[in-house]
Amino acid sequence: MKQQISSLAIALAISLTASAKPASAQVVSQAKTSAGPALTTFGSETILAWSGISSESANGQTIHKVGYKLYDGAWQPQQIMPYTTINTTAAPTLATGEGEGDGFEHPYLAWRQDDGLIHFAIWDNTTQTFSTDDPTVCDGTACETPTSPALAGNDTGIFAAWTTSSGTVQYASRIGAAWTIYSVPVPGVTTKVAPALTSYNNELYLATVTADNTIQVEHTHLPLSSSGGSWTQLNSPAATTTVAPALGQGFIGSVPWKAGTELFMAWNTGSTIDFAWWDGIDWISWPPPLPIPPGPLENYSPALNDYSEGSCAATYSFNVAYTLGGTDASQIEWTPVNEVLYEAPSCPKF
Numbered sequence: 001m002k003q004q005i006s007s008l009a010i011a012l013a014i015s016l017t018a019s020a021k022p023a024s025a026q027v028v029s030q031a032k033t034s035a036g037p038a039l040t041t042f043g044s045e046t047i048l049a050w051s052g053i054s055s056e057s058a059n060g061q062t063i064h065k066v067g068y069k070l071y072d073g074a075w076q077p078q079q080i081m082p083y084t085t086i087n088t089t090a091a092p093t094l095a096t097g098e099g100e101g102d103g104f105e106h107p108y109l110a111w112r113q114d115d116g117l118i119h120f121a122i123w124d125n126t127t128q129t130f131s132t133d134d135p136t137v138c139d140g141t142a143c144e145t146p147t148s149p150a151l152a153g154n155d156t157g158i159f160a161a162w163t164t165s166s167g168t169v170q171y172a173s174r175i176g177a178a179w180t181i182y183s184v185p186v187p188g189v190t191t192k193v194a195p196a197l198t199s200y201n202n203e204l205y206l207a208t209v210t211a212d213n214t215i216q217v218e219h220t221h222l223p224l225s226s227s228g229g230s231w232t233q234l235n236s237p238a239a240t241t242t243v244a245p246a247l248g249q250g251f252i253g254s255v256p257w258k259a260g261t262e263l264f265m266a267w268n269t270g271s272t273i274d275f276a277w278w279d280g281i282d283w284i285s286w287p288p289p290l291p292i293p294p295g296p297l298e299n300y301s302p303a304l305n306d307y308s309e310g311s312c313a314a315t316y317s318f319n320v321a322y323t324l325g326g327t328d329a330s331q332i333e334w335t336p337v338n339e340v341l342y343e344a345p346s347c348p349k350f
Contacts, residue, residue, distance in 0.1 A: 025293070025335040028321075030078040032330045034064050035091035035148070036243070036300035037321040039334075042096050042107045042123065044309030046071040046334075048321060049092045049109055053330045056084075059114045063087035066111055070128060071334075081121070082132050087114055090148040090194070091301065097153020097199075101176035108158050108174075110137070110151050116144040118162055138181045142170055148244070148301075150197035152204060156223055159204055161186075161195045169195050169208060173224055182228035186218055194301070198247035200263045204229060207247055207265060213240045215267065237276045237283035241267040248304030250318035252277060252286060254340050256308075257316065266302045266320055273302050273322055275337070288320075288337040296326030312347040316340045 031037070033050035040047050052065035066081040066088050088111035096107045100122070107123035109130050118137040121130035137143060137160055145162040152159045158174040168185035191208040198205050199222060206218045215236055220229030239245070245267035253259055263278040264286075273292040276283035306318040318338040324331045 040094035095151035099158035099174035148194035
């Protein structure tokens, strides 16, 4: 199941060289976290979000700051959402999509606040910051979650999913600047941890961790009907984990501008981040070129993103972020697991 990347002209002769941006794993400065990171792609830029390492008690819970940074060839200074008015008890989540009905895609940030509800913010491209008016996705018992929410987006809307106190997974969509909450949970799904969500090829994919620590995957066609999705269970990957996996798109091989992208999953085994891609029937194990990570790892959820930038000479990068352990505990590392530079023969040579 391939999704074509918006194209560059492909000539018969091509030149490939290793990209130098980023050349290797990067520990992201200032980004220390108490949970897993979140990633989204906005154009050719990457946004990273996290829950802060410092904490205090509020409403009988441990709360953290919500931080984020923009990567546009270099990591920009961290931004912190107004604290304690905005706080989180778990990892935040990110996605980019057209949820405002204005014809433009926007990054969205969501988190579980100490009131048990999912709060969200929308990116302001003028100020390069997230909004701080602090609305909620919805109110009421069905909208409460004990864990991190999940977001996904495409050019038709933004989608959210969350685990309820009873272990079911509720979901919602934001189209035309309004949330629709679907009253019936995803059928046949129960979990104690946060879900993972992504959109790919006009399908919405949901991954959850079962009671025996395997991963269950459901999908439904987009757009959703007024009553929600028609969910179908897919084959499960050969994986076990105790924390939410990550879903996203990435690429295999060295010609992504021609071959397109694949639906990927990544999960934390407790000591490594493992990967698989969906071939339309099964999840195919995919070993990255280097061990991920090269050292100790915290048992938190990873995050995925990919981007391309440039025209004549274009960089394609498929990345994973995770929380380090050991002497680097709480630090976030952002690592390219596949990266290619395409240079068209017609590019000027200097």
